[in-house]
Amino acid sequence: MHIRKVAVLGAGVMGAQIAAHLVNAGIETVLFELPAPEGEPNGHVDRALAGLKKLEPAPLSSMANLAYIQAANYDQHLARLLECDLVIEAIAERMDYKFDLYRRVSPFIAEQAIFASNTSGLSINTLAQAFPVELRHRFCGVHFFNPPRYMHLVELIACRETDRFLLDRLETFLVSTLGKGVVRALDTPNFIANRIGAFSMLATRHHAQAFNLGFDTVDALTGRYLGRPKSATFRTLDIVGLDVFAHVVNTLRENLNDDPWHRHFELPVWFTYLVDQGSLGQKTHRGIYQKIGSEIHVLDLHTREYRLSDATIDEGVKTILRERNWAKKLAGLRAHVHPEAQFLWAVFRDVFHYCALQLEYIADNARDFDFAVRWGFGWDNGPFEIWQAAGWQRVAGWIADDIMAGRTMANTPLPVWVTDPARTGVHTPQGSYSPARQCDQPRSTLAVYRRQLFPDQLTGEVREYGVTVFESDDLRMWHINAGVAIVSFKSKMHTISDALLDDMLRAIDEAEANFSALIIWQSEPPFSYGANLLKLMQGVQEVHAGMFEQFRQAANRVKYTVAAGAGLGELLNAATGNVPRVGDVVAKFQRVSQRLKYARVPTIAAVDGLALGGGCEFAMHCTRIVATLESYIGLVEVGVGLLPAGGGCKEMAMRAFSEAQRFANEDRIDVFPFVRRYFQQIALGTVAKSSEQAREMGYLRASDRIVMNRFELLHVAQQEAHALTATSYCPPLQQCQIAVAGRTGIATLTAAMVNMKEGGFISEHDYDIGCRVAQVMCGGEVDAGTLVDEQWLLDLERRHFLALLATDKTQARIEHMLKHSKALRN
Template sequence: MKRIIKKVAVIGSGIMGSGIACHFANIGCEVLLLDIVPNALLPAEEAKGLTLESKAVRNRIVNEHLANAIKSKPAPLYHSSFAQRITTGNTTDDMARIADVDWIIEVVVERLDIKKLVFEQIDKYRRPGTLVSSNTSGIPIALMSEGRSADFQEHFCGTHFFNPARYLKLFEIIPGPQTSKNVLQFLESYAEKFLGKTPITTKDTPAFIGNRIGIFGIQSLFHLVKEMGLTVEEVDKLTGPVIGRPKSATFRTVDVVGLDTLVHVANGLYQGVPNDEAHDLFALPDFIQKMMETNKLGSKTGEGFYKKEGKEILTLDLDTLTYRAAKKASFATLELTKTIERPIDRFKVLITGKDKAGEFYRRNLGAMFAYVANRIPEITDELFKIDAAMKAGFGWENGPFEIWDAVGLEKGIELIAAEKGTLATWVSDMQQAGIKSFYKIDSGKTLFYDIASKSYQVIPGQESFIILDNIRESKKVWANSGAVIQDIGDGILNLEFRSKMNTIGGEVLQGINKAIDLAEKDFQGLVIGNQAANFTVGANLGMIFMMAVEQEYDELNMAIKLFQDTMMRLRYSAIPIISAPHGMTFGGGCELSMHADKVVAAAETYMGLVEFGVGVIPGGGGSKEMALRASDLFRKNDVELNVLQEYFLTIAMAKVSTSAYEAFDTGLLQKHKDVVVVNKDRQIYEAKKHAILLAEAGYTQPVKRKDIKVLGKQALGMFLVGTDQMKAGSYISDHDKKMANKLAYVMAGGDLSEPTLVTEQYLLDIEREAFLSLCTERKTLERIQFMLTKGKPLRN
């Protein structure tokens, strides 16, 4: 049976419920969001003469929750206009409306008695065949569906989103005793393709997979911290980006999530897994108990492991539970890994450390390896699901079994023994059989060791993915130190950046030109995409800074012209070129995407021409392109200056979209041409499909533009008056004004006496001239140096 999800009902509008509602709105669904009716009036409502029967009062809870969610940061919506897709109501008056929806998701308080009452109401009103699921984080699914109709039970299961629903990819699916296999298969497919999630079907065990392993990791750490006498700063240093974990590491993450939330799940596990060999670890250490008693719950109460006083961030002393000034954490072992780029490659070095850091990693990993191995087959039969859950739900770059592979099977077993852990029988069997790893790569696919068959099996669901790590060497056509060109099949090449932070310097520009040469000669299309954390942070600032400081202006002029010429090669190649941006897509990366034939952007793309932050204007064709795009929007009888001004402000205000959808508003992406993919894992596969489509539709090399309408003095005068007023009002600095005036000159097409049609090359030449002149300014060099050393913009 074909199933289409057009309308969704979410019952419960708290932080999680509102977040889930917003994410379904993100992907185009109509959403009905319901919550309970208040039992008393607020003073403000009484003052207005409202009663408990007033609709505004009856929907107050749901409306306040949704409004708070929409205002929260990070934003739960891809675009503010998507809120219009959500309709609110209450569970007393509006429950009958669920008869019109395709999927009902319960997100009420974690109490079985209340959930059962809600499901009784749902069973009364739902249409037969409608999906019903619970977002519970630990209540057994079997208990919730007791007493419900056969059709309800067949279409019911747990669907556990992780908070925030837009950003965290883990989507656990927990079957009930009667859940139809067709329902489970549909949810897996829908979650991956439409919701952009990593779907994992789990067993109905306490806390399922993600929280079972995640809470063990945190609780284990809490106990280890006290045993080793580590500070809060030291733990966050050891458990952050150095090992491929989020910047918030451990204690900052707990502050954001809320200590009470963590304690609730840990207490549930302590009661729910009495036979777990690590049962005692789920008991709360004394310092956590005292923090709960003194309301040190984190961000929600203003103090947790960290506390902000004025501009200073204080840290909790775990012995005295008082706050003190932060101390910088440093370890000799971490210094040994500074030259190792990939976190997965650092573990082998980290566990050899002779200091406290080395001991920490040995003990922490030994405990984790033992625990995850012993959870099979209790919580899952397949080891890859544990790794996938930790990566998608907790932001780990690598899962426990991948890390174990990195240090070696034998070494991992040694670490377990040193911690007096119990080695799982199936791992011993692997060792005796001479099998050395949990994963291997074959024909571009990732295979995992299947315990039941004692053989390697393909991880399912890779059909719609192109995993560059798996084909980088086997499908390599050409490479240098900054870029790799791979044959991804069907006549399509992929160009992957491999420079630090994917910055665009000489090596990457060489790669772009080489990829176009190869594609035009022997292939039918090119994708420019990678699977790093970010697409690219832009041009190589360090190179520009050194040339400017050394006053090597001829060389700098040549470097900028090479960048511009490369962008024009992208625009006017003989084959279709697709850009696949995601994450940070700044400066030169934004310019690259703007010159491609089509952009297949990940929904989480943060795109902007941010050059003003370092004292220059976009010099790789970005200023030219914004003038061109404005010109293409000019219509008869329009106020053309207003159109041009919007594009000017996108650059002058260094606007960065908080999603791909917002990039359409700023003109960096173009409607009816560029597309958005919700699941980043599918992005290169989808970009390849668009390249094939353009090629097979009879792609024709574009003709160079000579028809760009610029407004000359008419626009330039408007911009210069505006910057004078901004400076007079102290809104901008002298250097800001100078940059804005340079940009105005370019986008106006110079001081031409009347509107004129010009070529792209004309605009590129005055753009490059403006860029170079700004590079001679001391204040520009100060801004570039500040960005390079501090990682944030300087206003001077």
């Protein structure tokens, strides 16, 4: 069974976004809604599609995909359901609405089609009763998380009659075609992620009230310090929508009367007050928080008025939270007397307690449980992972003590399996514990998971990354088999230093001598934040010792910077005099780029996440790019007052020439319109917000591949390498005749920038940077149409890069980036 066409029933926010992600994946999609009472019958769908253009983050990986969603309504187009291999229902969370719809559409479900409900927590077995008996084996739940494009989790829920073969095929489609992490949940209220996520929020609210902590203080404590999203707890509620959360809690209260924590499934008076007055969070611009001008205000429970959010955390508690070792962190919180620490321990304790009691009833095993919370709520580690990392038996003892002392939210004892003295956790190399089976359950054996050479890893699992060829402080070259070599960076944020450039040259030599291909792949995103600019500062004569001292101080305060991949760790070396002059390093960077392009074996850039500056330049020079959909690619050097000098300007100028050749008439090639487009991207530091956008912007070529599931990236890169070698790969011939726009193009681009400068849109230094980018992109002060070679353009890159690096204003931009992690427009 192949899923080639999908219908989505319901064009609300969730249904429209599911449709958007389906077309992101190249799936023909029909979006259904009730007919509009007046005007165009598909008016409701048309408005929903128009709304997709305005949503942030963008549901569509390319706005062009919008045209591939077909509008339909239930009165005129039900017969089109017969063409669909999968039908996803995504209407309002009411049983009566869903029953009516199911009865209406069931005669039009194709013989082999799957019908799935996107319900977030209603019973799948109950919903199945709306279908004729002969259709129930093709019904299941498929719960996407919002926003569907970005959230990795999909919960797959069978009813009693669901055909397991069809469920396996649907899981394969969700994993590989849509790029999702699938967890099979049991048919219990709110399934896994919403059940645990909602309880965690209820426990947090309960203890925040008990310890008299404000909403902003709680969010300061429960965000990134705990490995959770920056939105933490109450800001997350605003993002989700207070009305949506109220529905989740009501589902728990109405369906879990025998739950020991049932009395806590209530919403406080202040919450109901906000919902009743329409303060639902982000979608109504006011909820627990409200943005007033540029300031964030938070609801004060005592006055029911909004006050300026100014939460601070106790320094002693902050020190504990900075501890990365979970055993020390939880022990420190439990022992500390400050209310903030006691609050955090109480939340952890009660969430662990709840998870231990519920695991058997809502999930097949602890792996599905932890992945559901991680992928659905953005936690770095699931509850059981944290518990195991902190010392299973010790934490279990603490929880048991608090249960006996009456400090927990429920007094039910921990399950026997938890307190087994032999137990050290729930995740092992052999599998994850299943209370129902009373054994460690291995990972799924579905064929689709063979494509995930290194799937998402849990605490307690053991992983080995192949056989090492050579390894340094910055880079490791390795292989899984003798055919294809893999290079992985070890530097912070995978930045590119002078030492890493040397390692890359060695890796290319090794690949040419002993392997059939070379892949650049990182075990975790980003692909690369780019060149480590700080080492390059050594070659700038105008930099004075005082500035280096300021940089040293900044390095102690800031972990890393973003622009063009500048890394702080190299900065301290910059003052020692041990770093080669900047011009030599830039030339070496260009040499690595050119070697990647013209190596005797194919080179593959396996891109996931950010590929900025020099990282983008490395990728562009490889034989192929294989990129995940959520890759953000761009040449961003202007953010620190520089221009791309690792071959980026040169490569874009060459691509402009290639495009101009395709559209040329017999008399002449006009390269300028194509150069102008790429010039604007570089001068503005524009980053593609998906791999599809990167292709539209010219960073990816038509031959490059886009992968939906990031855990399949290395597999696809290897397959691409094998395909290239199977066709007797030969490196491209070097181009010696590249037509450039010359001084005429430079003059046109400069004139446009003069207007922008005089209008106050860009600064004097922005103008200077733009002029130098124009010089390189147009091939310098030569006649339009002059033919140059790659080295000519590389020399221009290097010369203008060094000139900018020598300016006080560029140095000030770098310093500002180091101190504040954002660009300075001086």
